[in-house]
């Protein structure tokens with residue numbers, strides 16, 4: 001053991017977003033079983049979208 005730890009994988013935030021792009025991630029709404037997706041619209045530009053259930057009361061409130 002030299003004391004040098006290089007096990008930490010430090011990546012820029014963009015790489016983490018790249019890893020999530022195109023995947024459905026649960027969450028995003030407390031009122032329904034919503035999921036979120038991340039789309040890359042341009043290099044370095046990511047857009048997070050939340051998809052609510054059709055029956056979501058929060059969604060109904062917003063679409064009025």
Ligand SMILES: [Zn+2]
Pocket residue numbers: 029030031032033034052053056057058059
């Ligand atoms: Zn919702």
